[in-house]
Amino acid sequence: MSGLRSNFEPGTTRWAMRRAQWTALGITGEDLEKPKIAIVNSSSGLASCFSHLDGIVPPLSDAIRAAGGVPFEVRTAAPSDAITSAGAAGQYILPSRDLIANDIEVAVEGALLDGMVCLSSCDKTTPAHLMAAGRLNIPAIVVGCGYQPSGRYRGEHVDFEDVFLYAGHVATGKMTVEELAEMSSCAISGPGVCAGMGTANSMHIAAEALGMALPGSTPVLANSPRMWETVAEAGKRILDLIAADIRPRAIMTDGAFRNAVTAVLAISGSVNTLKHLQAVAVEAGCDTDVYGLFERLAPEVPLLTAVKPNGERRIDEFEAAGGTSALLRQLRSLLDLTRPTVGGRTIAEIAEIAETAEVRDEDMIRPVDRPLARHPGIVLVRGSLAPEGGIVKRTVADDAIHRFSGPAKVFRSREEGLAGIRAGEVEPGQVLVLTGLGLRGSPGMGFTSAFVFALDGAGLGDKVAVVTDGQMSGLVNKGLSVAEISPEGALGGPLGLVHDGDRISIDVDARTIELEVPAEELERRRAGLPPLPPAPGCSWLSVYARSVQPLGRGATLGG
Template sequence: MSLRSNFAPGSTPWAMRRAQWTALGLSDEDMEKPKIAIVNSSSGLASCFSHLDGVVPPLMAAIRAAGGVPFEVRTAAPSDAITSAGRAGQYILPSRDLIANDIEVAVEGALLDGMVCLASCDKTTPGQLMAAGRLDIPTIVVGCGYQPSGVYRGEHVDFEDVFLYAGHVATGAMTVEELAEMASVAVSGPGVCAGMGTANSMHIATEALGMALPGSTPVLANSPRMWADVERAGRRIVELVAEDLRPRQILTEGAFRNAVTAVLAISGSVNCIKHLQAIAVEAGCDVDVLALFEELAPQVPLLTGVKPNGERRIDEFEAAGGAQALLYQLRSLLDLASPTVAGATMGEVLGGAVVADAETIRPVDDPLARHPGITVVRGSLAPEGAVCKRTVADDGVHRFSGPATVYSSREEGLAGIRNGEVSAGDVVVLSGLGLRGSPGMALTSAFVFALDGAGLGDQVVVVTDGQMSGLVNKGLVVAEVSPEGAVGGPIGLVRNGDRITVDVDARTLELEVPEAELARRRAEQPPLSAPRGCGWLSVYARTVSPLARGATLGG
């Protein structure tokens, strides 16, 4: 086959490559084979990635057995649990684009022929898919599994419980000793968080896109199924290179409709919206993902309730058939002609799907609930949209109107809770936390959990241009308000006492302040100055595009 990794004998690139690769033990025959990158987003900082180095050797063996030559390349490996400590979580979202650029430098710089990407924590999957769309070389994404959980005082406990109850400690509703005991047993092995947070949501969305092998998500990390999927991927990537089946042939509008449908059916992470949009931008697919969520939300019922959306665990969802069973139940709503990395269409792939437990993954005509798992709201406070997450029970507040209490950071808000500044009936506005203002879109979940710990979770609404964790959510939260305050969005003009009304059913978010007053406030706003410096967040702030383009780089 014709391979881009092979150069004319006697040329300078051929000679340099031969010298380097001979020293690595490659033979003359190897030099002519498909060269496959194993993209390992691994780190010793968190259990999310601690098993990935062990995945590489058997994957290499499978690629060699199939007639390819594997090369391991490394990328940044951010963990929301660990990397969020610095700069109030501002490094988290920008790390996604750093991963994509890491891959471009290593894989495009070396002109390798294909990639197998080892996906783990939240930002690795979208970063790898963005790179796949950008480079457009044959790629398979392998979801490397969720972590096993533990038992705390006789009850099941996992990482999302630790995340939630840390907010209770901040308000005195739980002791440090109790939280320490819970944290020490919540995670009992490697892998991503064991709930329907961003990681598992994006793994499932990847299979719905057609970029993961059928039946590979979700999966328990280091389980026999995971190892079988790794071997399958090693064999299949060499075939994929021979077939020249590329991501841009797979990442079509139909594929994104399928992914949005799957995310809605599981009430997946709201972070999937910006990640899917970023992947579409990088793949050159002209699709408005936010508009797809708005269009499809009324049509797609909730088919499963995995924690934190319901009472089911992720291992029960996997046992019920996982993403394949979910997509099979959704088949009447899917684009079945969409191609997949398996070499078959989505319809052909789903012909062999099995739903092992129709109570855990329900059919479309007998769902758990019919309200949207994710609701996009718009209005005078969010002209370009904002997002709300809804659980299966959906027993919280749907319409709320109250006076604004405004803070410009998560820390200010936490101090406000401790000082008794936040009262029942308030709409708490956390502004200036968006892509440019933060920069990097700061995490605000700790504030929401502290509200819950203070007994105000269902009595206060939070509105922010920052982001929420995809793992857990409490109360009514309207996040990712766009345009953000730092670039002149109305959320940056809100003052204490202004009345704000949110109506989830009507899909509206309104700031009840006369336009003349808003114009006066806008005129008083200092212009946004571009940050200086060589640091990654400074570079990100100068180059990041709006949420409508998935917060990709390049303006």
């Protein structure tokens, strides 16, 4: 194939060095003229999320070779929310997304490879792969590598979400350590991502709606026949994309992001998709306000499915009903049908042809004229406490409180908040403020899910409200919580100015959140705040803190 950027002029230093290195790897002179494909393997032995990815590489390599390419495995960091959140109070989780994107840039751009197939699994890998695809703008396919099979606990279905929830009950005595140990030892029965509509499955679905994953490939049970079919198809299809010079920025346009946001709203996906899709848009050079899309589209997009934690249905039932392609078929009246995809078909061709997007259970994936609910699953609230916004997640049943007003109780770390719950400092009627956990203050956005689950375990989940500039897990759906308040408290945002006893009012229906303190008093408090000191040292978190941009830019890195 002529014109490949990976082919250097014979006789040059770069040509000779590459030939010497690759000949030692068994690559022939004929191979050197073929398209060179990166298999981006975000794998790790630390978590079951990734434990099957190494096994995917050989058959994918075979498929690429059979299609006329030369595969090169490229490894990156592989964070798991369940494992990597242990250190630094969860601060490594979000920054790892950008580290993966940079890993890919160094390997793929440094070697001037011609295309890439990205093996996506846990929460941060899919957005990182999409970000890298947008940044490098070489032909790329994202392969969602599947959700984990769940287990049974005392005769009932149990999955990782249940373990996550009930861990908060031990501290309050509602569950014993022995019971939790028994549950956790049988909740996961194989590799893959969490079996709920958390961030991983939400982002896999968003990637397909965006056009960057093959049609009909998400969600999928890890190591299932359909996953292997997708792997084989991706190995062949990446060569077609290179031959046709179809690049990510031609796919990830404003209309594509509108489709992805519509799909996320219809499934009441993870709140983390907002900042991830915004980051992808930034990296793809697409001037799209993803947060604005969520605000504008939320009233228009009905809820069509109720996968846990949004309802009682399971992700395997969503897959069996037709998955993302079936969802797009149901949503076709609300989509930009002209958008192309890496599969070679437009969204119209995918969504309008029943053979490729069969809806096998219309109670599982409802039509838009017969939805489960019409309220938004994700709501952006704004007001004097969050001038740039905060995010509320709503279930299909929407049984959480819509309006709440009460005195503030301020905690300045997750640990301080958890200690406050154990010490009985939290009282019904309070608005609990967790501040200093934002992108810069944490740094990296502190993980606050454990605090919410501890409140639930203490029987306070529906008796208080939580507001924080930290992040929630995509599986959190308990009580009234407003997360990712912006601007963050550590940078002088109103959240950092709240004192105990200040009155805070939240109205989800009106999409408002107000701090009932006079503006002049807030300015007096702000003037007394010391400036946030620069992050010292050379650690990844310090580098991140010095370069991270606001949520409106997707928390991407910049100067």
